[in-house]
Amino acid sequence: MITRTRTSWENISNLRRRTLTELEQPEHFRVTVGMATCGISAGADLTFEAIRQEAERNDLQDISLEITGCIGLCSFEPIVEIYEKGKEKVSYVKVDPVKAIAIVRQHLIGGEPVEEFTLRGFLREQHEKKQREAEAHSYLSHKLEPVTTTELDSRSKDLVIEDESEESDLAGLPEHFIDLPFYKKQKRQVLRNCGYINPERIDEAIAVGAYAALKRVLTEMSAQAVIDCISDSGLRGRGGAGFPTGIKWSFAAREKAEEKYFICNADEGDPGAFMDRSILEGDPHAVLEAMIIGGYAIGASKGYIYVRAEYPTAVKRLNIAIEQARELGLLGDHIMASDFSFDIELRLGAGAFVCGEETALIASIEGGRGMPRNKPPFPAAHGLFGKPTIINNVETLANIPAIILNGSQWFRTIGTESSPGTKVFALGGKVEHTGLLEVPMGITLREVIFDIGGGCPDNKKFKAVQTGGPSGGCITENKLDLEVDFDTLKAAGSMMGSGGLIVMDEDNCMVDIARFYTEFTVDESCGQCVPCREGTKRMLEILERITGGHAEMDDLDLLEELGEHLQVSSLCALGQTAANPVLSTLRQFRDEYETHIRDKQCPSHVCKNLLGYIITANCKGCTKCARICPVHAISGKPREIHEIDLDVCIRCGLCIENCAFNAIERR
Amino acid sequence: MCQPKQIAVDDPRFLELDTFLKKLQGEKGIAMIALQKAQQLFGYLPLEVHKHISAFTGISVAELYGVSSFYSQFLLEAEGKHRISVCMGTACYVKGSQKVLDKLCELLNIKVGEVSSDGLFSITAARCIGCCGLAPVIMIDEEVYANIVDLNELEQILDSYRSKEAAAVTVSVASADNKGEAEDLA
Incomplete structure (x- = not known):
């Protein structure tokens, strides 16, 4: 049993003074390893262990080795950073155990950073590799032409000049992550502590200001003042719909009831989104603090965090954070020796997307099937166990402490008039730099995808970006300059959603994407109301007919009509928005749908049944394809052009992969 | 839900499940937590386990099965190793x-x-x-x-x-x- 000691603010602020200097200017080395789920997947746990063991072997006792959350740049993981008093922070990227041991020996013992493993060293190596490739390319293209001596001279001069420019280029290579283009346009407000503090140590969280807002609330503010502050800030729910948080709180505060509940919705089910996971794994105390403040504002004494079971690391860190907060008297009876009591319990989801919907989430915490119900009554009046309940999303909550501390007007200086603040996005799909980023509202999608994300890799052409997951829609090139906020995205036929941004390039088939999302909603529909249960299934059937090559043109009208019916007649948001991916792609890529149906072709060569394979005149008759074809669809005599029988062919693509002469094409 | 390999009635894991369920007594909405614990112990949720939880908590097997069949995380059949x-x-x-x-x-x-x-x-x-x-x-x-x-x-x-x-x-x-x-x- 943990003994719950009451701690006054003095003890906590002492903790704060002591550790802040330790974090920023540590007496000895402070080594942090990025250990969010993404970092661990990239091998950060092995890196951490290698550093720990090597330090132990060398009897390095005075270094502090800490885990930390995600700094957002997935492609550079595992990331190790070293802080030292009086020196600039050194950032190492892609640190495997071998590099880790070298870093311990040379940097921690020898005092000299291992230049080649640092961010800058890595970028230099990439730069040089590109240069070598370019040189090899120009050499090859010149090789066949006769060259005069004067030409050679001038070419070598070019090389010299290039060398100079290389020097100046290298001097401009960033040393810190914040200097990378990926971070230039970001404003890390919610994510400010992720990748900096150890999320499993409450003293580090307190050092950077955690629970200071709670102190102000408990000592200086009335419940109404807290609600007014949040209302004035204009904060809107980050879970997708964008409902004003302050107004929501005021609804529950108005209700008279013995018991009220405050729930944090951490059931991030949107495929391709991991904002909430990163916040919970990197800065769990921000969420706990906000929940206590919210509980105070609406008069609740009990809070629940409903978190996906698929996020074991987040669950573990939340449990640790809750225990530590209880030990310090920040949770439990008489928080900070005040009259206010509040405690938080964790509830695990079990893999149902619909539980992200408020009333379904409540049903799930109550232990039943997670099925939504009609609103009103809204949860603020009639929620968990029939009591007034507020449900806020993780990212929404993570904004609260800073608003309390800096004031509502400060918050309004960030973002747009109707959507103040920042938004965290998970950028994924066909984009050079995938990762987690936070930008002020009002930034354009073009800036996010091209300036921050670096555009599509391999010089592929950008086609669309999907926002809002299975409830959202696609945004095409011509709308990329819209300023992102809740209202503009909605007007553009999509929605903000929780913040997943999936970039698609020319190789992605939009009909297939619509089919993918519809398959998802068919799976995740709770089955309670007919429009959603049957409607999504019928939509999927039509889409499968289209991708399978059996559809008629009339099917498009049917699809549209069905989608519109779903929007107006489904019970909950899942059904109401389930048709969005279909309707949005149908609106913007109707020609692609038509090509599928009319010409029985998939322009992006994705839909298997519509792919034709053809052997071109490049065929040398080597017979390799005929031998490896699993269904013997290819025939031909040696040294003669082969043929594919498309009626037998299963479109597995094995022949294309194995042809040494690039003689087989998809049509 | 039928399984070729039955879980024995005296399987020690049932005792562990009981200890866990005892702690939950008096709390509201425990069906999911109980099933989650059971799955952690047994790896999946055969009928015997549903019956056992039902007998202990008073929640009907039908209601439990309603919950376990609703969420994709619950497994009603054994998986590969x-x-x-x-x-x-x-x-x-x-x-x-x-x-x-x-x-x-x-x-x-x-x-x-x-x-x-x-x-x-x-x-x-x-x-x-x-x-x-x-x-x-x-x-x-x-x-x-x-x-x-x-x-x-x-x-x-x-x-x-x-x-x-x-x-x-x-x-x-x-x-x-x-x-x-x-x-x-x-």
Whole structure:
């Protein structure tokens, strides 16, 4: 049993003074390893262990080795950073155990950073590799032409000049992550502590200001003042719909009831989104603090965090954070020796997307099937166990402490008039730099995808970006300059959603994407109301007919009509928005749908049944394809052009992969 | 829900489940927590386990089954020894996870949700596991394999589990007392 000691603010602020200097200017080395789920997947746990063991072997006792959350740049993981008093922070990227041991020996013992493993060293190596490739390319293209001596001279001069420019280029290579283009346009407000503090140590969280807002609330503010502050800030729910948080709180505060509940919705089910996971794994105390403040504002004494079971690391860190907060008297009876009591319990989801919907989430915490119900009554009046309940999303909550501390007007200086603040996005799909980023509202999608994300890799052409997951829609090139906020995205036929941004390039088939999302909603529909249960299934059937090559043109009208019916007649948001991916792609890529149906072709060569394979005149008759074809669809005599029988062919693509002469094409 | 291998009534895991359920007495809405604990203990939720929880808590088997059949995380049938989850989140999907899934099904000669004939593997199509930056990814038990661009890697990955298993069998046959292990493989 943990003994719950009451701690006054003095003890906590002492903790704060002591550790802040330790974090920023540590007496000895402070080594942090990025250990969010993404970092661990990239091998950060092995890196951490290698550093720990090597330090132990060398009897390095005075270094502090800490885990930390995600700094957002997935492609550079595992990331190790070293802080030292009086020196600039050194950032190492892609640190495997071998590099880790070298870093311990040379940097921690020898005092000299291992230049080649640092961010800058890595970028230099990439730069040089590109240069070598370019040189090899120009050499090859010149090789066949006769060259005069004067030409050679001038070419070598070019090389010299290039060398100079290389020097100046290298001097401009960033040393810190914040200097990378990926971070230039970001404003890390919610994510400010992720990748900096150890999320499993409450003293580090307190050092950077955690629970200071709670102190102000408990000592200086009335419940109404807290609600007014949040209302004035204009904060809107980050879970997708964008409902004003302050107004929501005021609804529950108005209700008279013995018991009220405050729930944090951490059931991030949107495929391709991991904002909430990163916040919970990197800065769990921000969420706990906000929940206590919210509980105070609406008069609740009990809070629940409903978190996906698929996020074991987040669950573990939340449990640790809750225990530590209880030990310090920040949770439990008489928080900070005040009259206010509040405690938080964790509830695990079990893999149902619909539980992200408020009333379904409540049903799930109550232990039943997670099925939504009609609103009103809204949860603020009639929620968990029939009591007034507020449900806020993780990212929404993570904004609260800073608003309390800096004031509502400060918050309004960030973002747009109707959507103040920042938004965290998970950028994924066909984009050079995938990762987690936070930008002020009002930034354009073009800036996010091209300036921050670096555009599509391999010089592929950008086609669309999907926002809002299975409830959202696609945004095409011509709308990329819209300023992102809740209202503009909605007007553009999509929605903000929780913040997943999936970039698609020319190789992605939009009909297939619509089919993918519809398959998802068919799976995740709770089955309670007919429009959603049957409607999504019928939509999927039509889409499968289209991708399978059996559809008629009339099917498009049917699809549209069905989608519109779903929007107006489904019970909950899942059904109401389930048709969005279909309707949005149908609106913007109707020609692609038509090509599928009319010409029985998939322009992006994705839909298997519509792919034709053809052997071109490049065929040398080597017979390799005929031998490896699993269904013997290819025939031909040696040294003669082969043929594919498309009626037998299963479109597995094995022949294309194995042809040494690039003689087989998809049509 | 019928299982060829029944769980014995006196299985010690039932005692552990009881201890856990006792602690929950008096709390509201415990069906899910109880089922989650039971699955953690047994690996899946056969009818006997439903009945046991029902007898202890007073929640009807029908209600429990309603909950366990609703959520995708609850398993009503036993799985293979190693669970392969192919991430079918959007980021992985646009980077070709369907091909990865197809290839795995082909290699193991099973469909999604089935167990391979040697009992070693089962395949599930997972929702986003939150490593979108490393797409496409698969997860075998707790281990994540990132950036599966070359489909030939998959055979090697499966082989690494097969050879580990073969080594374990030799050991267990040699010691001849590890019944559970041999049973699992049978």
